[in-house]
Amino acid sequence: MSMNRQIVLNSRPVGAPTPADFRLIESAIPTPAAGEILLRTTYLSLDPYMRGRMSDAPSYAPPVALNDVMVGGTIARVAASNNPQFKVGDLVLSYSGWQDYAISNGEGVNILPADMAQPSMALGVLGMPGFTAYMGLLDIGQPKAGDTVVVAAASGAVGAIVGQIAKLKGCRVIGIAGGKDKCDYVTNELGFDLCIDRKDPDFAAQLAAACPTGIDVYFESVGGAVFDAVLPLLNVGARIPVCGLIAHYNDQQLPAGPDRLGLLMGTLLKKRIKMQGFIIFDDYGHRYGEFFSAMSQWLSEGKIKFKEDLVQGLENAPEAFMGLLEGKNFGKLIVRVEQ
Amino acid sequence: MSMNRQIVLNSRPVGAPTPADFRLIESAIPTPAAGEILLRTTYLSLDPYMRGRMSDAPSYAPPVALNDVMVGGTIARVAASNNPQFKVGDLVLSYSGWQDYAISNGEGVNILPADMAQPSMALGVLGMPGFTAYMGLLDIGQPKAGDTVVVAAASGAVGAIVGQIAKLKGCRVIGIAGGKDKCDYVTNELGFDLCIDRKDPDFAAQLAAACPTGIDVYFESVGGAVFDAVLPLLNVGARIPVCGLIAHYNDQQLPAGPDRLGLLMGTLLKKRIKMQGFIIFDDYGHRYGEFFSAMSQWLSEGKIKFKEDLVQGLENAPEAFMGLLEGKNFGKLIVRVEQ
Numbered sequence: 109m110s111m112n113r114q115i116v117l118n119s120r121p122v123g124a125p126t127p128a129d130f131r132l133i134e135s136a137i138p139t140p141a142a143g144e145i146l147l148r149t150t151y152l153s154l155d156p157y158m159r160g161r162m163s164d165a166p167s168y169a170p171p172v173a174l175n176d177v178m179v180g181g182t183i184a185r186v187a188a189s190n191n192p193q194f195k196v197g198d199l200v201l202s203y204s205g206w207q208d209y210a211i212s213n214g215e216g217v218n219i220l221p222a223d224m225a226q227p228s229m230a231l232g233v234l235g236m237p238g239f240t241a242y243m244g245l246l247d248i249g250q251p252k253a254g255d256t257v258v259v260a261a262a263s264g265a266v267g268a269i270v271g272q273i274a275k276l277k278g279c280r281v282i283g284i285a286g287g288k289d290k291c292d293y294v295t296n297e298l299g300f301d302l303c304i305d306r307k308d309p310d311f312a313a314q315l316a317a318a319c320p321t322g323i324d325v326y327f328e329s330v331g332g333a334v335f336d337a338v339l340p341l342l343n344v345g346a347r348i349p350v351c352g353l354i355a356h357y358n359d360q361q362l363p364a365g366p367d368r369l370g371l372l373m374g375t376l377l378k379k380r381i382k383m384q385g386f387i388i389f390d391d392y393g394h395r396y397g398e399f400f401s402a403m404s405q406w407l408s409e410g411k412i413k414f415k416e417d418l419v420q421g422l423e424n425a426p427e428a429f430m431g432l433l434e435g436k437n438f439g440k441l442i443v444r445v446e447q
Numbered sequence: 448m449s450m451n452r453q454i455v456l457n458s459r460p461v462g463a464p465t466p467a468d469f470r471l472i473e474s475a476i477p478t479p480a481a482g483e484i485l486l487r488t489t490y491l492s493l494d495p496y497m498r499g500r501m502s503d504a505p506s507y508a509p510p511v512a513l514n515d516v517m518v519g520g521t522i523a524r525v526a527a528s529n530n531p532q533f534k535v536g537d538l539v540l541s542y543s544g545w546q547d548y549a550i551s552n553g554e555g556v557n558i559l560p561a562d563m564a565q566p567s568m569a570l571g572v573l574g575m576p577g578f579t580a581y582m583g584l585l586d587i588g589q590p591k592a593g594d595t596v597v598v599a600a601a602s603g604a605v606g607a608i609v610g611q612i613a614k615l616k617g618c619r620v621i622g623i624a625g626g627k628d629k630c631d632y633v634t635n636e637l638g639f640d641l642c643i644d645r646k647d648p649d650f651a652a653q654l655a656a657a658c659p660t661g662i663d664v665y666f667e668s669v670g671g672a673v674f675d676a677v678l679p680l681l682n683v684g685a686r687i688p689v690c691g692l693i694a695h696y697n698d699q700q701l702p703a704g705p706d707r708l709g710l711l712m713g714t715l716l717k718k719r720i721k722m723q724g725f726i727i728f729d730d731y732g733h734r735y736g737e738f739f740s741a742m743s744q745w746l747s748e749g750k751i752k753f754k755e756d757l758v759q760g761l762e763n764a765p766e767a768f769m770g771l772l773e774g775k776n777f778g779k780l781i782v783r784v785e786q
Contacts, residue, residue, distance in 0.1 A: 363704070364704045365703045369711050370671070370701070374695060377724035385715040385716035385717065
């Protein structure tokens, strides 16, 4: 391969992204200047937050500019180095985006252990999604043994970890996932007590039946009809960490009324509930070491399982990402860029 | 006086309470049994939460039953005692409700210092409203010097204390109140930096102009149009203690759409905001001593001011309470029951 393939933002999506919103371009592989390194992407992480970066609505991070490379976390190898901190062959966690090669000055690039058995874990269970699950559940959710913890998107990269940690803390854990296969995986493989299929017509009634003593912690990453079913079940003193709202990312306008903003606030008041949004590295970056140690320990003891949904080839990233927003992935979605 | 006057709940209000929802009845002054005391009410506190107790919708406390005495915090004198812990003449903080006399077994009745210069303070700045202001602002709001703190109902029993504590912590404090007199009081007497009149047609624009760097802490007790003006001004990392939503207490149905529930959750997520409802004695009862010490110190140093809106006569409590829900009171609303 002598060219660098890049997937750039071709247009801002109106509603759900379409293939035309992405464009694959090719250019010469760049050459690192003094102090810089050339990174060859091995794995690209695909995550729901990327939908926000495709829009220019105000958010917590600036949008990707039109014709710029789509952003994203990556595992890469150092292919050339003019920076003494990196040597050719180093395996790194970087933020190279949707492209074969990237130039970096080394800032924010972390060298991974050379003997790491499965480097893609640094994009999932040991990376941003796992860290999100860990801090959101433990710091904001404050689960106590015996609590009922409900987890949205329970087979996903974050939810799967949330529920397993909650089980380790002695909670009763109810997952919510889309489809029977995912629900079976959540209960049989991950060990949740129950998992409700959000696609079932009587989903809300099933969730209520699954939570006879109400919900103490609801880990939110979905919103929409899932939250609507959760809202009336929340207990006094409940905690709601909010790390995402994937059901709303393609919204083009507010849904029809009635307006339930006051209803939500009234519920928070009457039931003394804490609802808190967080962006993992912004809020908890200083505690990554604590997370990494705890999670590594659990993994080594076989207490936490994880599943990757591996897609082959950078050119397939747009389709995989569009599927992610529809819940088509099964496990942490990762693109293998270097074959 | 040889009879006990009581104001009972005559009917559950539909929307705003009316005089017909209350009924004044008279009965013989009760006689304390063994272990009991007879309390003569001196002051009755009127507070917005009482509207919730008039409804049988699910809430954090059981409703007042029809024909039962309306609940409420009181200052009382012990008029007769068959309980060795109390002697006739003791001044107490009790929960006697809307009546001249009450029987108690002493549980939850706290003796006040006999030389207390202004016992009604135990219903306001040193009682539930002051405690609500203190814990909500300091524990949930976590104000830092230089923060912009916005306070709803700024001349009220809670808001007035919130803003003064925020000033003591070095914050820039913007009040919101209804009418010029209240706003003048909030800035001239209480020392807030600014106060915006929520009745002004361009209230939202004035608030935005008053918060050029956004809002770091919003102390919520109102909801409705006040929160609508606050929402777009909230900063990344903002904190929102919610102790009340007086604008909604008389709502009979949800307002017309669009549905902004998802908008609120999306704002909490994107801006990493914490919104937390609390009920002061349920959540913080164990920290009352800490509050009492700090507030007593500030009062003795003249650092905290407060204003009482004193209504004469138990028979006037319903009208005063109905006015409270419309913002007609000016300062902590208290009924002087014993003339």
